Amino acid sequence: MTESSSHLTVTADAYDAIAALYADLSRNALDDQPFDRASLEVFAEVVRTAGGGPVAELGCGPGHTTAYLRKLGLDIFGLDLSPVMIDLAREAFPDLRFEVGSMDALDLADGALRGIVSWYSIIHTPPRELPAYLGEFGRVLAPGGHLLLGFFESEGDPVTPFDHKVTRAYRWPIDELAALTRAAGFAEVGRILREPHEGERFRHGRLLMRREPAAAV
Structure with missing residues (x-):
């Protein structure tokens, strides 16, 4: 088993094991987080302003952030490694599309998306593998499409x-x-950088990025 396939299996199994508890704890996670809501709202606005189109939340967990972005007017679906998380997302939000999959090998055509949200999903990626993940994000994003990364800052x-x-x-x-x-x-x-709130250990970071056109050959 390669390092990549090993960490994906470990991550999926770990989230499967705590999926119900995680879904319960994260249900209202945005309620007292104005900076987090602002980041998602800015992302939604720039995607809509650029003409809209398909958006994916990669690492969607139980689907709460996907549903929030749908309320902001995005044509969005969620994808996650954990089959149990996807089952919970489908049960909670039956009007939204959720799929099991890995964000390092997306079953999407080149340029198929106008937006990607990776909300704390890259945090489990071994650092040496992250460039390949970002390259896959770039492959499926159309030029001018937007990427929002949420992560813990060091x-x-x-x-x-x-x-x-x-x-x-x-x-x-x-x-x-x-x-x-x-x-x-x-x-x-x-x-955006925000300091940890009570009960949190680390600073949180958000990066909003735009896919550049491919360089002419």
């Missing part, structure tokens, strides 16, 4: 592994993650 430290409650995860310096995403063909539109 507060000046290098990429830092930590003991996430579900399975191993990584905190990223926002400048390094932005540079890595630019190297995958994106331009930065904006960023």
Whole structure:
């Protein structure tokens, strides 16, 4: 088993095991998070302003963020590694589309999407593999499409592994993650850093990126 397939299996199994509890705890996660809602609302607005079109939440979990973005007017579907999470999402939001899949190998045509949300889903990706994931995001995003990344920020430290409650995860310096995403063909539109609230351990980062046109050959 390769490192990539091993970490995907471990992550899926870990989220399957706690899916019901996770869904219950995350149901109202946005209620007291104005910066988080603002990030999602800006993303929705720029996608709509650019003409709209299909959007995917990659690593959608039980579907609450997908449903929130649908209320903001996006044509969105969710994808997650965990079959149990997808079952819960389909049960909670039967009018939305949810699929089991991996964000490193998307069953989508080149340029099929106008937006991607990765809301704390890249945090479990081993750092050496993240460029390939960002490259896959760029493949399925049409030029001018937008990508929103939500993640834990490392507060000046290098990429830092930590003991996430579900399975191993990584905190990223926002400048390094932005540079890595630019190297995958994106331009930065904006960023937000917020300090941890009570009960949280780490600073949170959001990066809004735009897919650049492919360079002429």
